[in-house]
Amino acid sequence: MTIELRSVTDDNFVEWREAVRHGFGQQVHPDDIARLRNDRAELDRLVAAVDTGSERIVGTGGADSYSLAVPGGATVPMAGVAYMTTSVTHRRQGAFSNMMTQIHDAARDRGDIISGLWASQSHLYSRFDYGLAVNSYDWEIDPSFGAFTHSPISPDDESDAHVYFVDADEAAAMLPGIYEQMHHDTAGSVDRNAGRWRYELFDDERVRGGASALFFAICEEGGEQTGYVAYRMRRLGDSDMGTLEIVEQVSVTDTAHATMWRFLLNFDLVGKITAINRPADDPLWWMLSDPRRLNRISHDALWIRLLDIPKALEARTYNANGRLKVGLVSESQPAVAGTYVLDIDDSQASVKKTTDKPDVVMTPADLSAIYLGGVTPGPLVEAGRIDAITTGSLAKLHGMFTTDSAPWCAHYF
Template sequence: MQALPTDHWPSFYTAVLSALCETEPQEATDLWRTLAEPQRCFVVEDRGAFIGTASLLSLRMTVPGGRLVDTGGSTMVSVQPTHRGRGVLDALMRHQLASLQRRGVPLAALTASEAPGCGRFGYGVAARQLSLDVASSRVRIAGHSAGGDAVELTVEDPHESLGACEEFYARQVPLRPGMLARTDGWELLPLLDPPAWRQSASPLRCVVAWMEGEVVGYARYAVAVGWSRTNLAEGVVRVRDIEARDPGTYATLWRFLLETELTSRVIAPDRPVDEPVLHLASDIRHCTPTVLDNLYLRVVDAPVALTARTYATGLDVVMEIHDDLAPWNRGCWRIEGDAGGAVCTRTYDAPDLSLDASALGSAYLGGVTLTELAGAGRVREHRPGALTTTTTAFASAVAPW
């Protein structure tokens, strides 16, 4: 296994796409070339060909309490079909984990092409996503949220409005666990809009919400016009992003999307599971929500990660961690904390709870409860009451995403 020479990026990315049986527009390939970090791309070779690939991205993720924590984004992990089942994937994932530990990065995250393999590397589902398919011809935004009448909307070119929208996005990042701060170049990823990806829809659009000259929200979307055999409009609004400062702005943006002319559906495929629109819709039965797995999280350095976040209530618990791939995490750790901060130190006291690395990854952001993991046999309670108090302390007021 070796780090990728800088001038070998085209071969590296070709190997990734080949292993995943994918093709990609040149615009996407060019952007990922600027975002990837060649010194953190790893390859396994056989007879001069890349038969295994993996890459790490330098990310910063919000954790409960609002702090941004260094996170390794595991991506472009692939093994050629001719070499699967030979331990190449295991070697790549172990190498990534060791690399992050050496660099002092306490968390790793990924979104999975295939879910079954993540658990054995210590990744757990930490955030889910809500996919909405709203029959906008049958649904209205009920009532008027406070402040909505003062909101003004303008439809703007997504590139021209990028600066103002990104400033607003940056203010939203600390408010929800799982959100990522964007460094230079990453702001272009939400605007990536190759014609081959549009599914007969329009180019990407952006509606910006203003109040007293200040941006208070925005939504990026595209419209696919369609007609029924009886000449009824059946267009679809495809929502890519929606961010709002307050309920009034949020309701105004959703009302705009639902009332787009010549459309009968609004599809929002990647939203938080606590999306408020479900409580604004006049008829929830025409919203068709589907919950899917989204972010998988791996705790690389347990004491650093558990100290970095805060806890909803006072907590003093001894947690035993089982971690086959990261021996430095194994053993018992005392977590003492509250909403103001926390410390996590190694202890030889008897554990109150025990769990493995993937269960800890699932519970870390507060979106998956320790209680539900215990119901699946993945968390064991040794001291009566410890499970309830720790579950309460690990909770997040908003769903991670």
């Protein structure tokens, strides 16, 4: 039995998509295959692992093209790795590793500086030098405990911020502009093109899981749209204290954030509000009079791998100037092993390799973890993942890579 990597074309796309969903234990609706093909998938970025004996697809993988925001406001091209499966009948035969290698090589050839993914299994990707760069939270709160003791909007504030409902067609026109503002202001976020917005806002009854159709509301300040929420309602009857399920909530100002959450926590006939994938440093916790009532469950979100280490390090800004020599050790990427000198002046870095001894030593995975500022190096030193060799090197590493706010990736892919 031989496994061969092949391109995905329109001739085998249906089989490939069915294999992807089969790998996650799901059947796929024919309309969803067409929707993926039309609105999201890039055929030249997909790969199929084929059993040459049966000519069946037994492994799948690929990437979507994204722009990733990094600290300082720049964006860099990123390969959003997705669709990764291997059939249980063909495990541990090298298909997964070979597909990952092909995806990374192709991404590098296209000019991608970083690759990123949301991991279905968190133990899989460190061996490919991915680091967990973004954590997020899932929330649950009884809105009767939604009183604020603090808010960026003072009682004397004459802000005209207000919230109003829009229908699905209006939302499709308004949400992308607000999201784009957030994207450029938020490290760790990725862009959404028109096709991805159609894919995200698809709301056929079969994707609702028994809940309502999507509702949409917009926050507006001074004639500018500064926030939105998309949510569903789940209730048994008109008098049932139902659940308001927030699918996505984005704000680009503190006023919009406070206004939108005051709106959400004021609903009648709602016994529970849930929200998925909230930022690690979202201020709502600090605004509530009884923050313990906001139940928060942390989970890993975006994992990244630096495909071009010098370009990636030079793309972001830093909070401290100086020189630091970073040693990288890697079994999976021998070509990137070595010592890199970061010379940072006026928040910008120049990076080159050197034969000098390093100040700190780590794997590319751990460099990726601290890259966006969501993970500080101290715990990685304490965990034995980063070795601070020279005196003061940990403080210097922390000062350079720390950021004023946590990264957030609002878009799951």
